[in-house]
Amino acid sequence: MKHAQTYQLTVNEMNEFLEQLSKKYDIYAPVRISCGGRYAKDDSIIYQPINTYQEIEFHERSTYPLKEVLTPITQTLFYFTEDEFKESKSPQKDVLIFGRACDINSIKIQDQIYLQNGGIEDYFYKRIRDKIKFILMDCPEQFEGCFCCSVGANKTDMQSLAVSDNNGSAYVGIYDSDFNNYFAKYSAVDHEIQTPLENELKVDYPVIDNLDLANKLKEHPMWKEFDARCIGCGSCTVSCSTCTCFETTDIVYTQNAHIGERRRTCSSCMVDGFDKVAGGQSFRKKTSEKYRYKILHKVYGYNARFHTGPMCVGCGRCSARCPELISYPATLNKLSQAIKEIKGGVQHD
Amino acid sequence: MTNNPVKPTACKLLDIMPQTQTEWTFRVKNNLPIKHGQFMQLSLPKVGEAPISISGFGDGYVDFTIRKVGKVTDGLFSLKKGDNIFIRGCYGNGWPTEQFKNKTVVIIAGGTGVSPVKSLVNMLCEHSNYARNIYLILGFKNSHSILFADELKKWQTASHFHVIYTLDDENYPGFKKGLVTDFIKEIPFASFDNEYECIIVGPPIMMKFVGMGLLMNKVPEKKIWMSFERKMSCGIGKCGHCRIDETYVCLDGPVFNYTIGKKLID
Amino acid sequence: MVEDCNIKKLRNNCFRQSKVPGEFMLQLRVPGALIDAKWLDVIKHVCQTWGDGTFHLGMRQTLNAPRIKAKDIPAVNEYIQPYLQAVECDMCDVKMQTKDGYPYIAPRNIMACIGGIHCIKGNVYTQRLAQKLEKLIYPNPYHIKISVSGCPNDCGKGHFQDFGIIGCTKPIYTIDRCIGCGACVRKCESAATRVLSLNDKNKVEKDPCCCVGCGECVTACPTGAWRRPAKDFYKIILGGRTGKQYPRMGKMFANWLTEESVLSIMKNWPKFSEWVLGGKPIYIHGGHLIDRAGYQRFKDFMLDGVNLNPEAMIAENINWAETEYRSNIHVKPLDKHLSVK
Ligand SMILES: Cc1cc2nc3c(=O)[nH]c(=O)nc-3n(C[C@H](O)[C@H](O)[C@H](O)COP(=O)(O)OP(=O)(O)OC[C@H]3O[C@@H](n4cnc5c(N)ncnc54)[C@H](O)[C@@H]3O)c2cc1C
Ligand code: SF4
Ligand code: SF4
Ligand code: SF4
Ligand code: SF4
Ligand code: SF4
Ligand code: FES
Numbered sequence: 001m002k003h004a005q006t007y008q009l010t011v012n013e014m015n016e017f018l019e020q021l022s023k024k025y026d027i028y029a030p031v032r033i034s035c036g037g038r039y040a041k042d043d044s045i046i047y048q049p050i051n052t053y054q055e056i057e058f059h060e061r062s063t064y065p066l067k068e069v070l071t072p073i074t075q076t077l078f079y080f081t082e083d084e085f086k087e088s089k090s091p092q093k094d095v096l097i098f099g100r101a102c103d104i105n106s107i108k109i110q111d112q113i114y115l116q117n118g119g120i121e122d123y124f125y126k127r128i129r130d131k132i133k134f135i136l137m138d139c140p141e142q143f144e145g146c147f148c149c150s151v152g153a154n155k156t157d158m159q160s161l162a163v164s165d166n167n168g169s170a171y172v173g174i175y176d177s178d179f180n181n182y183f184a185k186y187s188a189v190d191h192e193i194q195t196p197l198e199n200e201l202k203v204d205y206p207v208i209d210n211l212d213l214a215n216k217l218k219e220h221p222m223w224k225e226f227d228a229r230c231i232g233c234g235s236c237t238v239s240c241s242t243c244t245c246f247e248t249t250d251i252v253y254t255q256n257a258h259i260g261e262r263r264r265t266c267s268s269c270m271v272d273g274f275d276k277v278a279g280g281q282s283f284r285k286k287t288s289e290k291y292r293y294k295i296l297h298k299v300y301g302y303n304a305r306f307h308t309g310p311m312c313v314g315c316g317r318c319s320a321r322c323p324e325l326i327s328y329p330a331t332l333n334k335l336s337q338a339i340k341e342i343k344g345g346v347q348h349d
Numbered sequence: 350m351t352n353n354p355v356k357p358t359a360c361k362l363l364d365i366m367p368q369t370q371t372e373w374t375f376r377v378k379n380n381l382p383i384k385h386g387q388f389m390q391l392s393l394p395k396v397g398e399a400p401i402s403i404s405g406f407g408d409g410y411v412d413f414t415i416r417k418v419g420k421v422t423d424g425l426f427s428l429k430k431g432d433n434i435f436i437r438g439c440y441g442n443g444w445p446t447e448q449f450k451n452k453t454v455v456i457i458a459g460g461t462g463v464s465p466v467k468s469l470v471n472m473l474c475e476h477s478n479y480a481r482n483i484y485l486i487l488g489f490k491n492s493h494s495i496l497f498a499d500e501l502k503k504w505q506t507a508s509h510f511h512v513i514y515t516l517d518d519e520n521y522p523g524f525k526k527g528l529v530t531d532f533i534k535e536i537p538f539a540s541f542d543n544e545y546e547c548i549i550v551g552p553p554i555m556m557k558f559v560g561m562g563l564l565m566n567k568v569p570e571k572k573i574w575m576s577f578e579r580k581m582s583c584g585i586g587k588c589g590h591c592r593i594d595e596t597y598v599c600l601d602g603p604v605f606n607y608t609i610g611k612k613l614i615d
Numbered sequence: 616m617v618e619d620c621n622i623k624k625l626r627n628n629c630f631r632q633s634k635v636p637g638e639f640m641l642q643l644r645v646p647g648a649l650i651d652a653k654w655l656d657v658i659k660h661v662c663q664t665w666g667d668g669t670f671h672l673g674m675r676q677t678l679n680a681p682r683i684k685a686k687d688i689p690a691v692n693e694y695i696q697p698y699l700q701a702v703e704c705d706m707c708d709v710k711m712q713t714k715d716g717y718p719y720i721a722p723r724n725i726m727a728c729i730g731g732i733h734c735i736k737g738n739v740y741t742q743r744l745a746q747k748l749e750k751l752i753y754p755n756p757y758h759i760k761i762s763v764s765g766c767p768n769d770c771g772k773g774h775f776q777d778f779g780i781i782g783c784t785k786p787i788y789t790i791d792r793c794i795g796c797g798a799c800v801r802k803c804e805s806a807a808t809r810v811l812s813l814n815d816k817n818k819v820e821k822d823p824c825c826c827v828g829c830g831e832c833v834t835a836c837p838t839g840a841w842r843r844p845a846k847d848f849y850k851i852i853l854g855g856r857t858g859k860q861y862p863r864m865g866k867m868f869a870n871w872l873t874e875e876s877v878l879s880i881m882k883n884w885p886k887f888s889e890w891v892l893g894g895k896p897i898y899i900h901g902g903h904l905i906d907r908a909g910y911q912r913f914k915d916f917m918l919d920g921v922n923l924n925p926e927a928m929i930a931e932n933i934n935w936a937e938t939e940y941r942s943n944i945h946v947k948p949l950d951k952h953l954s955v956k
Binding site: 077078082083085087114118120121122124211212245246249250251262267269276281284293297 | 352353354355356357359392393394395396397398416418419433435552553578579580582583585586587588589590592594595596597599600612614615
């Protein structure tokens, strides 16, 4: 990590700082939604615009990922009439997002798809991406199932600022000189904001280095159990920091049938219909096939195309959200085992 | 920023040419350069978008042959000449036409699968010295589902064309009864001097069996080309629907050589 | 010689007569059915010291010690005093004397399923409401059976109580979080009342009239588009009972009540009972009191002074369907009618 000047601010000073920032930036951070969770009285934590420091949830992993700021679950692309498509409004202000190391790294993967794949830049992604600066949140308490260190997503240098919550005050590290002038009135303190160095959970992330091996793995019996276990709900991919898939839908306003919107909506390879083509045929009918497709995208397909490592930052959200308690790291272990078997020539019928 | 790859452009619908009850060809004004075998995203505001193969093109127009199967396609069928269709594209790699130069080309297509090769077949028909001989096996379900009847006649009479038209389960003048796979054995591969290429297009199951049929006739895998159809939403490698492992059908296909296509396991 | 026992008095003290003369079974109340596990030592000690060493799990979630000799009852009452203090007075804030054991048996133990503290289906913390209800109905000479269930699965069998209180939710839909996957629609169809559908915008439409308030849609949703509001809702199923004469399943008396509304309705129960029985408490099941008064007068009493929340719905009429073990069991000479005049 680049070395930074660090300052210590009280909550009130942080709020002043955020207020000043809000003239230029829309600021997003993980925010606790009371009773927003799946089960009674459980909260959820979602990325939302914030005004004050106290709104930021520092001490629990967000339920849903940072990507929602860039690619909201439902996004209007165009407004149309019978004979014209007009792009939806661009964000006016610049954007500042609070995120942890894994969250910020996940945007590199989002960039890969939305800006690089096929050499085509997605207009709607780019127009917000260009305006974004990140504020790194440290992870003094890690959360159950975090394994960022196993996939190298524990370090980042994409942040402009870093913030560490310190019970009633905050350390702020400056990595981007654009922000220096906000701190002229404070004197620097000797404190370095750290990202995680080690996780309790260590995952030996499997490597699949060729398509033939990937294709052999598709035949492996390891996937079978998921027919009975996975319900194909898509919770894992919706909450995944690095999944990118979407659907496009047109809607008409009920009041005026001549105008409407073309929308982009988050989609998931785990959900029925994702691969359905004319005639009702689909290519992966069983949940074991869908789950296998998802896992192999994370482990194989993405890296085989871009050669930048797994499509995963080890944030642990997929497992945390799975209502059927399917552990992604446990699947990765089974996959490693299956790879060993195939390389060792074990036959399955 | 003005370059928005998913923003469609309004284009005039020049003509509608019904082929069957549920398959019509739509001729749309267009001046963009096109390669045989590419597709475009057609859209109707309020209804949505659909990827459709280019079944023909010429000076100032592009043809789409569309089967009425659902929301968007139903919407397209309700248009009249002079209405606007919104299009974006072209997308996809198209057929490797350079490879076909001075070779015999074997084309086996079924049903709507004929439309992604139609413009290529027309080109090969009009330019009789581009390739050598053309062997064409086209199959349809029954007499009501025959597409491009006019072209079929034209191709039949072209001197460098050898055609077999089939219907799955009906006796009908000009057509043999049976599946396209039944007639692969009538193609004299041995006489082609190794200077040939094969094209397969149709429903996945048909492509699978035709592929097997060709291999049984000792056609080398690398001489076989096929066009894939997968669910597509964006056409530009973003939405993820068409992906198979590291391959995006919209970007890297829809045309694949058999050596690659056989490994594309969903 | 048969020991002289005032069985009515002992019953009121929560010792129930055994077929063996002079023996009784203690029933410890567990309002809401959740207590510190350390109290199991208390019932165990009672069973082993004064009983025959067996323990019975009460049908209404009481902790029962069979075969206690009448002569030992004072010692038992002294021994269980800390339990009564902790569970009734401290946990439920009930105001009562604890030195002579339980003062009344008539308000039966308030049952509850485990509910929202554990159950993936639960909407509410059942214990919390049960404990608040205990304070309203106990100690009191008037009989009543209540259960609290965490969701409309009604594992507390509220349909066979005088008052079956069922925890519900009125899910909130955030349209922009919906991906149109239809999981909630399918779940509502397979597990609940089939009130959801996907519209042409690929978003969810709800027919709010028949939503049972189960929250299955929330649990099924992968995106958090459906969520439970912080405010709990309840329905009350009224007048269910088992019995030898005319058992029946309860019917819905109220829907979409807030906790506050539930409590202020239930607070009226003793007043209503007192009126029906002319101030002379006898051991008679609560449901019969409703029958004697008639639903309309019951309703007036129960809603007296209640400030219902705006969402609340109350049954205008209730038509119970009884199993009459003897046909025309209600047809009898006028002077045998029990209705309050
Ligand atoms: C590269 C490519 C070329 C194609 N070329 C042609 C063509 O030349 N002529 C033709 O008639 N059809 C073609 N199709 C299929 C055509 O895109 C679908 O029939 C069309 O999208 C259906 O849209 P709809 O709104 O009318 O149907 P819907 O109401 O959306 O659904 C009807 C059925 O079509 C399926 N479907 C929806 N979207 C797609 C999609 N993008 N791709 C495949 N299936 C889909 C649905 O899952 C459903 O089973 C092509 C598809 C691809 C991917
Ligand atoms: S696959 Fe799981 S651990 Fe990896 S980025 Fe997605 S949600 Fe996080
Ligand atoms: S895992 Fe599935 S939802 Fe996620 S990016 Fe890959 S294909 Fe899309
Ligand atoms: S793995 Fe779990 S979260 Fe993902 S689709 Fe299956 S059941 Fe749902
Ligand atoms: S709460 Fe239950 S009944 Fe109501 S909409 Fe949700 S699933 Fe259906
Ligand atoms: S389950 Fe959630 S995301 Fe799916 S259709 Fe219902 S509300 Fe929408
Ligand atoms: S169609 Fe969207 S990625 Fe290929």
